[in-house]
Amino acid sequence: MSSVEVLDTENSPLKKIDFKAIGPALALLILCIIGYLLNPAFLGEGNITNLLTRSAFIGIIAVGATFVITAGGIDLSVGSMAAVISGVMIIIMNGLIDTLGAGLATVLVGCGCSIILGFGAGWINGALTTKGKIEAFIVTLGTMGIYRSLVTYFADGGTLSLSFDLRDVYRPVYYDSFAGLPIPVWVFAGVSIAGWILLNRTAFGRYCTAIGSNESVAKYSAVNVDRIKTTTYIIQGFCVALATIIYVPRLGSASASTGVLWELEAIAAVIIGGTVLKGGYGRIGGTILGALILTTIGNILNFTDLISNYLNGTMQGLIIIIAVWLQRAEWSKKKT
Amino acid sequence: MFKKTIFALTLGAAVALGGAANAADKIKIGVSYPTPTHAWAAGMNWHAEQAEKRLEALYPDIDLILVNSPDPASQASALEDMVSVNQIDALVVLPFESDPLTDPVLNVKKSGALITVVDRGLSKEGIEDIYVAGNNPELGRVSAEYMKGRLESGDNIVILRGIPTTIDNERFDAFMAEIEGTGINVLDHKHANWNRDDGFEVMQDFLSRFPDIDAVWAQDDDIAIGVVAALKQAGRDGDGMFVVGGAGMKETIKAIMDGNELQPIDVLYPPAMLATAMDVTVAAFKSNGPVAGRYILGATLIDKSNADQFYFPDSPF
Numbered sequence: 320m321s322s323v324e325v326l327d328t329e330n331s332p333l334k335k336i337d338f339k340a341i342g343p344a345l346a347l348l349i350l351c352i353i354g355y356l357l358n359p360a361f362l363g364e365g366n367i368t369n370l371l372t373r374s375a376f377i378g379i380i381a382v383g384a385t386f387v388i389t390a391g392g393i394d395l396s397v398g399s400m401a402a403v404i405s406g407v408m409i410i411i412m413n414g415l416i417d418t419l420g421a422g423l424a425t426v427l428v429g430c431g432c433s434i435i436l437g438f439g440a441g442w443i444n445g446a447l448t449t450k451g452k453i454e455a456f457i458v459t460l461g462t463m464g465i466y467r468s469l470v471t472y473f474a475d476g477g478t479l480s481l482s483f484d485l486r487d488v489y490r491p492v493y494y495d496s497f498a499g500l501p502i503p504v505w506v507f508a509g510v511s512i513a514g515w516i517l518l519n520r521t522a523f524g525r526y527c528t529a530i531g532s533n534e535s536v537a538k539y540s541a542v543n544v545d546r547i548k549t550t551t552y553i554i555q556g557f558c559v560a561l562a563t564i565i566y567v568p569r570l571g572s573a574s575a576s577t578g579v580l581w582e583l584e585a586i587a588a589v590i591i592g593g594t595v596l597k598g599g600y601g602r603i604g605g606t607i608l609g610a611l612i613l614t615t616i617g618n619i620l621n622f623t624d625l626i627s628n629y630l631n632g633t634m635q636g637l638i639i640i641i642a643v644w645l646q647r648a649e650w651s652k653k654k655t
Numbered sequence: 656m657f658k659k660t661i662f663a664l665t666l667g668a669a670v671a672l673g674g675a676a677n678a679a680d681k682i683k684i685g686v687s688y689p690t691p692t693h694a695w696a697a698g699m700n701w702h703a704e705q706a707e708k709r710l711e712a713l714y715p716d717i718d719l720i721l722v723n724s725p726d727p728a729s730q731a732s733a734l735e736d737m738v739s740v741n742q743i744d745a746l747v748v749l750p751f752e753s754d755p756l757t758d759p760v761l762n763v764k765k766s767g768a769l770i771t772v773v774d775r776g777l778s779k780e781g782i783e784d785i786y787v788a789g790n791n792p793e794l795g796r797v798s799a800e801y802m803k804g805r806l807e808s809g810d811n812i813v814i815l816r817g818i819p820t821t822i823d824n825e826r827f828d829a830f831m832a833e834i835e836g837t838g839i840n841v842l843d844h845k846h847a848n849w850n851r852d853d854g855f856e857v858m859q860d861f862l863s864r865f866p867d868i869d870a871v872w873a874q875d876d877d878i879a880i881g882v883v884a885a886l887k888q889a890g891r892d893g894d895g896m897f898v899v900g901g902a903g904m905k906e907t908i909k910a911i912m913d914g915n916e917l918q919p920i921d922v923l924y925p926p927a928m929l930a931t932a933m934d935v936t937v938a939a940f941k942s943n944g945p946v947a948g949r950y951i952l953g954a955t956l957i958d959k960s961n962a963d964q965f966y967f968p969d970s971p972f
Binding site for chain 1 (some may be wrong): 690697698700850868877885971
């Protein structure tokens with residue numbers, strides 16, 4: 320389906336404009352203009368930095384989600400996974416203060432554990448989907464519930480807080496800047512570039528697309544479908560772990576309300592960016608724009624009191640639909 | 656056949672008598688509330704468990720049965736079990752939602768049990784014998800009163816609200832009513848959903864949008880944590896800036912005891928209210944005076960002078 324559409328645009332008079340690429344960028348541009356008109360402070364340096372830093376969490380997770388969705392899967396567990404990894408990280412680091420001291424070593428071990436947990440959680444999702452032959456939607460719906468209740472259990476229903484001795488060491492990971500940009504933005508950029516190369520310039524990326532287009536054909540073409548699919552979930556888990564590592568130093572806490580609905584935001588970012596929900600076509604660049612669009616909507620709504628607070632969800636829903644419509648709709652072809 | 660029936664009847668009667676004897680031995684009080692999913696509720700759970708230990712040690716003939724339920728339907732089933740299995744003499748209930756639990760509580764009342772309702776009222780009047788609740792409008796009013804004492808006409812504040820609910824509206828409306836006519840400007844108010852992350856992001860945006868803010872009403876201690884982080888990040892935590900939270904989180908209370916200037920006070924929404932309700936219900940059996948009635952707990956202003964009374968280091972909240 321998607322490949323046919325691509326051919327169509329190439330043959331049409333508007334062939335020079337690829338609406339899949341332009342759509343999200345156009346939507347973001349319009350949003351920024353609206354934001355500026357509402358309040359010039361929107362384009363202030365502080366606000367732009369805030370926006371980029373805030374996008375980093377959902378953005379990094381969404382890069383992972385792009386692989387999962389391109390290969391025809393879905394991962395609903397990422398928000399809960401982020402919460403439980405944050406929680407376990409905090410418990411481990413607090414516990415290590417006595418043996419390793421409140422220093423860099425403790426933080427590094429904590430981050431290492433986060434990565435291992437991310438790999439592990441991703442592998443569980445992948446293995447249950449491929450070896451267990453259960454639909455990804457059901458597997459990850461299950462693990463979503465499991466991870467969410469685990470963090471509630473670890474926190475005794477309350478909040479897990481990082482020891483204040485460690486915060487001074489760990490805090491710079493979120494709050495410090497390098498060459499004018501906050502560290503989370505650099506991590507986001509790094510993940511994006513690595514993701515782009517992996518999806519567009521490697522055999523692995525082509526296998527993901529092939530499996531998402533038609534799993535049977537991919538299997539007959541000697542692609543190790545199970546391994547590739549499992550790997551996409553492991554990449555997703557790794558991305559969640561990275562996002563967690565830069566999330567924890569922000570407020571130094573994790574609770575049952577950490578990462579609620581992040582899975583839907585990540586999936587929305589991926590789809591706004593032009594990746595096809597049923598698989599077979601993925602765009603990392605679009606995903607990044609999608610994450611920026613989602614954060615910008617929330618930011619603009621905080622910058623104005625024109626719209627009732629109760630309608631925030633309506634505005635977000637409308638903008639998501641419009642952003643996708645901009646790239647999908649037939650209007651781009653009918654205008655000859 | 657006939658013999659068997661007689662045997663069964665005798666056995667049944669024996670069991671029933673045995674049950675009656677047991678019930679007469681001990682006063683059974685069922686305590687039903689939602690499963691804690693956030694810090695304040697976890698604190699409530701902790702206080703309730705402490706009260707159970709304390710009251711059962713004090714009165715050997717009192718048996719408190721604590722059951723928490725993850726949703727309204729399971730809470731309704733839990734109430735049925737308390738009547739049929741535990742044969743409770745009194746019920747302390749914090750309803751998940753008012754409408755779906757009104758009839759189940761009414762059924763417990765029909766079994767003859769004393770009813771204590773906590774915090775969230777039922778949809779029909781006259782079911783409960785005792786009502787214990789926090790005071791949401793008072794929380795807003797007390798917060799505004801403190802602001803009035805510290806700010807002057809022309810000063811600017813921003814407000815971070817909770818999840819859009821009646822609770823949030825009651826707090827907000829009472830705050831606005833108290834602040835009216837003082838000349839203090841409320842620049843804007845946004846929902847931060849009683850959540851640290853949302854508190855951080857909404858406050859970041861307020862800071863980008865308004866160059867001059869003198870104080871913040873965060874309404875809740877979780878939101879306040881996010882607000883304080885955003886203020887520190889922007890370097891705008893000095894110059895007499897202050898943040899007023901609410902609820903009574905132990906970290907906040909500790910900071911007040913230590914003389915924190917950024918968050919000098921807190922307004923209580925008592926996490927111990929379920930424990931208080933258990934005390935009053937037990938008193939209904941043990942006191943020499945009548946206790947039925949409505950108990951509205953104070954939204955106490957907690958400052959350095961009284962903070963130690965509200966500090967529970969072992970509680971999760």
